[in-house]
Amino acid sequence: MAQSTFAPAAAPAPSASAGIGRHVGALGAVLLVVFLAAFPHVVTSSYYIHLLLVIAIYAILILGLDIVVGYTGQVSLGHAGLFGVGAYAAAVLFLHFKLGIWWGLLAGIGVTSAFGLLLAVPALRVTGPYLAMVTLAFGTIVQIFINELTPITNGPLGITLPPARVIDFAMFGITPPWGAAGRKLEFYYLVCACLLVTIAVVNRIVRSPFGRAFEALRDSPIACDCMGVSVYRYKVYAFVVSAALAGLAGALFAWSERYVAPNSYGFELTVLFLLAVTMGGRKSRAGPLIGSAIIVMMPNILADIDLVRIMAGLIAAVAVVVGIQAFVRKAENRFAILVPVVLCILFLPATLALQSVTDFRLSVFGLLILFVVYYLPDGIVGFLREKIPALRPAHTAEGKALSADGDALIAQRGKAAGTEALLKVEQALMQFGGLKALAGIDLSVKPGTIHGLIGPNGSGKSTMMNVLTGIYKPTAGSVTLAAAGSAAKRLDGRTPSEIALSGVARTFQNVQLFREMTALENVLVGLHHAFHGTIFDAILGTPRRKREEREARTRAMAILDFMGLASLAQVEARNLPYGKQRLLEIGRALALDPVLLLLDEPAAGLTAPDIADLTAIIRKIRDAGITVILIEHHMDVVMGLCDRVSVLDFGHKIAEGGAREVQADPKVIEAYLGAPDDMGGTASDAGKDAGKDAGREPAHA
Amino acid sequence: MTIFLQLVASGVAVGMIYAAIAFGYQLTFATSKTLNFGQGEALALGALFGLTLAPFTGYWLMIPLVLVFGFALGAVVECLGVRPAVKIKSEYGWIMATIALGIIFRNLAENIWGRDDLKFPSPLPEEALQLGGIRMLPMELLIIAGALLMMLAVEIFNRKSIWGKAVIATSNDIDAAGLMGINTKRVITLSYSISAMTAAFAGVLVAPVTLTGATMGAVLALKAFAVAIIGGLESGLGVIVGGLILGVAETLTGFYISTGYKDVPGLILLLVVLSIRPVGLFGKAVIKKV
Numbered sequence: 001m002a003q004s005t006f007a008p009a010a011a012p013a014p015s016a017s018a019g020i021g022r023h024v025g026a027l028g029a030v031l032l033v034v035f036l037a038a039f040p041h042v043v044t045s046s047y048y049i050h051l052l053l054v055i056a057i058y059a060i061l062i063l064g065l066d067i068v069v070g071y072t073g074q075v076s077l078g079h080a081g082l083f084g085v086g087a088y089a090a091a092v093l094f095l096h097f098k099l100g101i102w103w104g105l106l107a108g109i110g111v112t113s114a115f116g117l118l119l120a121v122p123a124l125r126v127t128g129p130y131l132a133m134v135t136l137a138f139g140t141i142v143q144i145f146i147n148e149l150t151p152i153t154n155g156p157l158g159i160t161l162p163p164a165r166v167i168d169f170a171m172f173g174i175t176p177p178w179g180a181a182g183r184k185l186e187f188y189y190l191v192c193a194c195l196l197v198t199i200a201v202v203n204r205i206v207r208s209p210f211g212r213a214f215e216a217l218r219d220s221p222i223a224c225d226c227m228g229v230s231v232y233r234y235k236v237y238a239f240v241v242s243a244a245l246a247g248l249a250g251a252l253f254a255w256s257e258r259y260v261a262p263n264s265y266g267f268e269l270t271v272l273f274l275l276a277v278t279m280g281g282r283k284s285r286a287g288p289l290i291g292s293a294i295i296v297m298m299p300n301i302l303a304d305i306d307l308v309r310i311m312a313g314l315i316a317a318v319a320v321v322v323g324i325q326a327f328v329r330k331a332e333n334r335f336a337i338l339v340p341v342v343l344c345i346l347f348l349p350a351t352l353a354l355q356s357v358t359d360f361r362l363s364v365f366g367l368l369i370l371f372v373v374y375y376l377p378d379g380i381v382g383f384l385r386e387k388i389p390a391l392r393p394a395h396t397a398e399g400k401a402l403s404a405d406g407d408a409l410i411a412q413r414g415k416a417a418g419t420e421a422l423l424k425v426e427q428a429l430m431q432f433g434g435l436k437a438l439a440g441i442d443l444s445v446k447p448g449t450i451h452g453l454i455g456p457n458g459s460g461k462s463t464m465m466n467v468l469t470g471i472y473k474p475t476a477g478s479v480t481l482a483a484a485g486s487a488a489k490r491l492d493g494r495t496p497s498e499i500a501l502s503g504v505a506r507t508f509q510n511v512q513l514f515r516e517m518t519a520l521e522n523v524l525v526g527l528h529h530a531f532h533g534t535i536f537d538a539i540l541g542t543p544r545r546k547r548e549e550r551e552a553r554t555r556a557m558a559i560l561d562f563m564g565l566a567s568l569a570q571v572e573a574r575n576l577p578y579g580k581q582r583l584l585e586i587g588r589a590l591a592l593d594p595v596l597l598l599l600d601e602p603a604a605g606l607t608a609p610d611i612a613d614l615t616a617i618i619r620k621i622r623d624a625g626i627t628v629i630l631i632e633h634h635m636d637v638v639m640g641l642c643d644r645v646s647v648l649d650f651g652h653k654i655a656e657g658g659a660r661e662v663q664a665d666p667k668v669i670e671a672y673l674g675a676p677d678d679m680g681g682t683a684s685d686a687g688k689d690a691g692k693d694a695g696r697e698p699a700h701a
Numbered sequence: 702m703t704i705f706l707q708l709v710a711s712g713v714a715v716g717m718i719y720a721a722i723a724f725g726y727q728l729t730f731a732t733s734k735t736l737n738f739g740q741g742e743a744l745a746l747g748a749l750f751g752l753t754l755a756p757f758t759g760y761w762l763m764i765p766l767v768l769v770f771g772f773a774l775g776a777v778v779e780c781l782g783v784r785p786a787v788k789i790k791s792e793y794g795w796i797m798a799t800i801a802l803g804i805i806f807r808n809l810a811e812n813i814w815g816r817d818d819l820k821f822p823s824p825l826p827e828e829a830l831q832l833g834g835i836r837m838l839p840m841e842l843l844i845i846a847g848a849l850l851m852m853l854a855v856e857i858f859n860r861k862s863i864w865g866k867a868v869i870a871t872s873n874d875i876d877a878a879g880l881m882g883i884n885t886k887r888v889i890t891l892s893y894s895i896s897a898m899t900a901a902f903a904g905v906l907v908a909p910v911t912l913t914g915a916t917m918g919a920v921l922a923l924k925a926f927a928v929a930i931i932g933g934l935e936s937g938l939g940v941i942v943g944g945l946i947l948g949v950a951e952t953l954t955g956f957y958i959s960t961g962y963k964d965v966p967g968l969i970l971l972l973v974v975l976s977i978r979p980v981g982l983f984g985k986a987v988i989k990k991v
Contacts, residue, residue, distance in 0.1 A: 075796050122976040128792050129736050133926045134975055137968040140923060148961040267919065271800055278797070362808035369801035373794045374785055 024391055028286060029199075036192040040185050049188060050256070055289075055296045056195045057252045062276045062288035063202045064245025069274065070282030071206060072238045073218030074127065077270050078119060078135030081142035082243050084265030086112045086250020088146060091159040091260040096152075101164040101190075101255045108251025109244045116243025120236045127221075139270060146262040158261030161254060166190050191252055198245060199285050201539050205241060206283075208538035208545070209524070209531040214238050216514045216525045223512035226469055228500035228592060229528045237535065268362065275365060279372045281381025290380055302357050302364060312351040319344035340375060343367075420482060422447040422627050423468075423596055428477035428492075430463050430651075437463040439651035440477065445596070445644075447484065450618065450628040452642030452659070454635075456671055459648040461631045462509060465600050468629075469506050470496040483595045501529055505589035506598035509631075511581045515574035519565055519584050522573055523556040526591025530555070556591065563587040563617065579610040586617065596627045603634045615641060639663065647671065707835050708952040714841035714910075716948020717848035721903040722925030723932065723940040724852050725896035730934045731872035732885075732892040735783050735795050739803025740900050740925070741918025743778070746806055747771050747901025748908040748917065749814045752821055760824030764905060771901025772894045778802055779893035784886065810915035818912035825909075844906045851902055855895060856937065868892055920964055927971035933981025942983070946970075 036056075040049050061083055068076050089111040090104025097103075122134050146153050153159070166186035169176045176183060205211055213234040216224040221231045254260050272295045280291025301307055323341035351357060357364065376383060385391045425443035429436065438460045445451045453461050466472040468479060474492050482488040483503055491499050505526075514522050530552050537545040560566045563583045568576060573584060582602055589597055599618070603611050611634065618641055622628055632638045638645060639659045647655040647662055649671040655662050662668055722744065726736050737743065750770050754763040782802045786794030825839035859865035870878040871888045879885045904918070911917060928947050932939025947967045955963035974981065 069793075073793075075793055122972045125979045126975055129738075129796060130930070130975060130979065132738070132796050133923070133930070134972060136923060137927065137971050140920065141965060141968050144962065144964055148959065268804070271804065274797065278793075359812055360808060363805045366801040366803075366805035366808065369797055369804075370781070373791070373797050373801070377789075377791065377794070 053191050053256050055292050056191050057249050059289050059292035060198045061246045061249035062292050063198050064242040065273055065277050066288055067238050068242045069277050071214035075132040076135045077132050078138040079246050079273050080265045080270035081139030082112050082246035083250040085115050086247030087254035087260045090251035090254045095159050104251045108247040112247025113240050113244045116240040120239040161258040164255040204539050209528050210538055212525050215517055219514040220512040225496035226500050226506055227526050228497050230497040275369050279379055281379030284381045287379050287381040302361050308357050309351050312348040316345045316348040424480045426478045429475045431475040436651050441653050447627050449643040450622050450641050452638045452645035453631045455648035460651045465598055470494050470499040503595040505592040505594035507585040507589055509600040513573040518570050518572055520556055520569040522588050523559050523591045526588040527552045559587045559590055579606050598629045600631050603637050703834050708956050709949050710835045712949030712952035714844045716944035717845045718903050718907045719925045719928040720940045720944030721848040722900055723929035725899040726929045728892045728896045733889045738799040741922030742803040742806040743774055743897040743900040744904040745915055745918035747904035748913045751905040767901050767905050768898050771898035775894035775897025776890050779890045807915045818914040821908035821913045823909040840909050847906045924967040927967045930971055930981055931974050933983040936983035939983030
C-alpha cells in the first residue's frame with residue numbers, strides 16, 4: 001500500500017533514468033504511514049488524536065474536491081452539503097435501524113454518489129459562476145431539508161451516536177485481543193486506513209484515462225469532445241467520484257463527532273474546503289493534506305491570543321524582509337507587492353489591540369482566501385514545486401523508454417483508394433438567425449485525397465468544419481461518412497464525440513491544446529478510444545489497465561516521433577513553441593486513428609521552414625491512407641498539396657476542381673479580388689462587390 | 702380565492718426585492734461577465750448602515766446616504782476582488798475573492814452590529830391597507846414602487862447619460878468599446894458600484910418588513926441569482942418576471958406547505974431552469990465560435 005500510494009499507478013518496470021521526483025512521493029507516503037501509525041502512541045492526549053482524526057476526515061473530502069476543482073477546473077460550493085448528506089446517511093441509519101458504522105460508511109458513499117449524479121445534471125450544462133451558484137443552491141436545499149424533515153433527521157435537534165464499534169468481536173465469539181485503550185484506537189485506525197485508501201484511489205484515477213479526460217475537459221472542452229471524450233460523461237464521473245469521497249468523509253465525521261446537527265454543514269464549511277484545496281495546492285496529494293491541517297488547526301491557533309501575536313510578529317518580520325528585498329532588487333512589481341506587505345505588517349498592531357481574535361476568525365479566513373487567490377494561486381505545494389525542482393511530479397518518465405519508430409506507424413494502413421466518396425455533404429444549410437453561413441452546399445470528398453477548402457474570410461469554411469464535426473447542428477441537409485469496410489453513416493445530428501469516434505478528427509483554427517498537460521498526455525487523450533477499462537480497472541490497477549496504458553503510451557510515442565516531437569514528449573503543451581503546438585494538435589488528432597482528418601488553417605502563423613515541415617507531414621498522412629480536408633489561406637500550400645479544391649464564398653460553393661483549374665476560375669478571382677468594371681455584371685453589382693470585399697483580409701498568396 | 706390573491710400580492714412585494722438584486726447581478730455580468738458573490742452582504746451592510754443612520758437623519762434622508770455607501774462598497778469589491786482576478790483571467794479567482802470579501806464584510810458587520818437580528822423601525826404606518834379585499838402593508842407598496850423606480854432610474858441613466866452609454870457599449874463588446882477610447886476598467890467599476898448600490902437600496906427597502914442582521918442577505922442573494930437565471934442574465938424584463946414568479950411561488954409554498962420550505966421552490970426552479978434552458982426563459986442562446 002505504502003509503496004503504491006504515491007507511485008504512478010500504471011508504471012511499467014521503473015526505469016533507471018527516473019529522477020528523484022518520483023521517490024519523493026513514495027517517501028512521503030511512507031512517512032505518512034509511519035506518522036499515522038505512531039501518532040497515538042507518542043501523543044496520548046485524546047484531544048490531539050481527535051484533532052488529527054478531523055484533519056484526516058477533512059482530507060478525504062478535500063482530496064475528492066480536488067478532482068472537481070483542480071482537475072476539471074470547476075468551482076463547487078456544494079461539497080459541505082454532500083458532506084452533510086453523508087453524515088446524515090450514516091446517522092439516520094443508526095437512529096432508525098440501529099445499523100453500525102460499516103453500514104453507515106456504505107450508505108454515506110452510496111447516497112452521496114446518487115446525489116452527485118443528481119447534482120451533475122444541471123451542473124453539466126453550465127460552468128463557472130453558474131456552476132458555483134447551482135452547487136451553492138444545492139447545499140442550501142440540503143440544509144433546509146435536513147432541518148425540516150424531522151421524522152427522518154430529527155430536525156434541528158440533531159442525532160447523537162454511541163461510540164463506534166469498528167470490530168465486533170462478540171459477533172465472532174472471541175474476546176478482544178487488545179485492551180480498552182486499544183479498542184479506542186480502532187476507529188482512529190479505520191479513519192487512517194480510509195485516508196490511505198482514498199489517496200491511493202485518487203492517485204490511480206487521476207493518472208488513468210479518466211484523470212486525463214478530467215484535465216482535458218478543463219483545458220479545452222471543445223477539443224475534448226472532438227477527441228471522442230464526452231465532456232458530459234466525464235464531468236459526471238468527476239462529480240460522482242468526488243461526491244462519493246465527500247460521503248465517506250461525512251459518514252466518518254458523524255461517527256467521529258458522534259453528533260450530527262443541520263447547521264454544521266453550511267456555506268462557511270464549503271468555503272473552508274475550497275480554501276484548503278487552493279492553499280494546499282491543486283492537483284497533488286500532499287496539498288489537500290496540508291490544506292486540511294491548516295483549516296482544522298487555524299481556529300485553535302486563533303483561540304490562543306499570545307500565539308497569534310507571536311505569529312503576527314513573525315509574519316510582519318517576513319513581510320518586512322520580503323518588502324525590502326523586492327525594493328532593493330527593483331522588482332517590476334515592487335509597488336504591487338507593497339499592498340500585501342503593508343497588510344501583513346498592520347496585522348501585528350491589530351492583534352495587539354484586540355483582546356481576542358476568535359470573533360474575527362472568519363475575517364482571517366477571508367483574508368487568507370484573498371492572499372491565496374492572488375499571491376499563492378498554485379498553493380503551498382505548487383509554490384514548493386516551483387522553487388524545488390525535485391518535488392515536481394515526474395510525469396511518468398517511462399515515456400522515453402517506450403520510444404517507438406514513427407514511420408512504422410504509417411505502414412500499418414494500406415493506401416486507401418476507391419471511387420466512392422468517403423464524405424458526402426448534401427445541401428448543407430446552416431442558418432444563424434437571418435444569416436445563411438452555409439446556403440445549401442454539396443461537397444464530396446474522395447478517399448485518399450487531400451481536399452482543399454478555400455474562400456475569403458467569412459465564406460463559411462470554418463462553419464463547414466463545425467458542421468462536419470458536430471459542433472453546429474446543420475439547419476438542413478445531410479452529412480454522410482462511408483468509410484471503406486463499414487456501412488455509410490449519417491453524421492449530422494450526432495454529438496462531436498460520436499463523430500470523432502466514427503473516425504473524423506480535426507484541428508482548430510486557434511490552437512486548442514490541453515495546455516497544462518504534456519505533449520504525450522495530449523496525444524494520450526486522443527488515444528482515449530483505445531482504453532476499454534472501467535473506472536474500477538483504473539482504481540484496482542488490473543492487468544488489463546496496465547496493458548492498455550503500456551500499449552497506448554507506445555503508440556503515443558510513435559505518433560510524437562512521426563510528428564517530430566518525440567524529444568518534447570514531457571513538455572507541457574503551453575510551453576511548446578507555437579509551431580510545435582500546431583504539429584502537436586495534428587498528432588493528437590491522428591491518435592484518434594481517423595479515416596478523415598480536418599485541418600483548419602494548420603499553417604496560420606507558421607514560419608517558412610515550419611510550413612515546409614508541415615507540408616511534408618500532411619503528405620505523409622495522406623500517403624498513410626488518411627483522407628484530409630484542408631482549410632488554408634496560404635495558397636502555395638493549398639496549390640502544392642491539394643488533389644481537389646472547393647471554393648466557398650458567402651456560404652455558396654462557387655468553384656471546384658483541380659488546384660490549377662480553380663486558380664484560373666474568374667469567379668474565384670472575383671471573390672478574392674473583386675470584379676474589374678469591364679468584366680461582366682452591371683456597374684451597381686460591381687460597386688456592391690467592391691464594398692463587401694473592402695473589409696476582407698487579402699489572401700496570403 | 703381571497704387568500705390566494707392575498708398571497709400573490711405579498712409575493713409580488715418579495716419578488717420585486719429579488720428583481721432589484723438580480724438586476725444588480727445583470728449589470729456587472731453585462732460589463733465584465735463576472736458577478737459579486739457577496740451581493741447579499743452588500744444588501745445587509747446597506748440595511749445595517751441605514752439602521753444606524755436612521756435615528757439621526759430619519760428614513761427618507763438616510764436613503765441617499767445609503768446609496769452613496771453602496772456605491773463606494775461596490776467600487777471596493779471591484780478593486781479588491783474582481784479587477785486583479787480578471788487581469789490574470791482567473792474565473793476561480795474572482796469567484797473566491799468576492800466570496801472572501803463577502804465573508805469579511807459579514808464578519809465585520811457581526812462584530813460591529815452584533816450577531817442578533819435587529820428591528821428596523823418602519824417609516825410608514827404598520828397597519829395594513831385594504832385594497833379591494835386584499836390587505837397590504839404600506840411598506841410592501843413602498844418596496845414595489847422603490848424597486849421599480851430604482852431599476853427605471855438605472856435604465857434611464859444607461860440610455861441617456863454618456864457614462865450609461867459607455868456601460869452599454871462595454872456590455873456589447875468590451876474590446877471594441879476599449880478601442881473606441883472608453884475606459885472599460887472604470888466602466889466595470891461603475892457597474893459594480895451601481896450593482897452594490899441597488900443591493901444596498903434593496904436592503905433598506907426590505908429591512909422594515911424582515912429582521913435586520915449580518916446574515917440577512919445570504920439567502921436573498923442566492924434566490925436573486927435564481928431570479929437572474931430564470932429571467933436570463935441578459936434580459937431586463939426577465940428579472941422582473943422572474944422575481945414575480947419566484948416571489949409568488951414562495952408565499953404560496955409558505956402558506957400551503959410549510960414556511961420551513963419557502964426557500965425551496967426558488968432553488969429547485971434554479972436547478973430545473975439550468976438543466977433545461979441554461980440561458981434562462983428570456984435569454985438568447987449564444988453561439989460559441991471555434
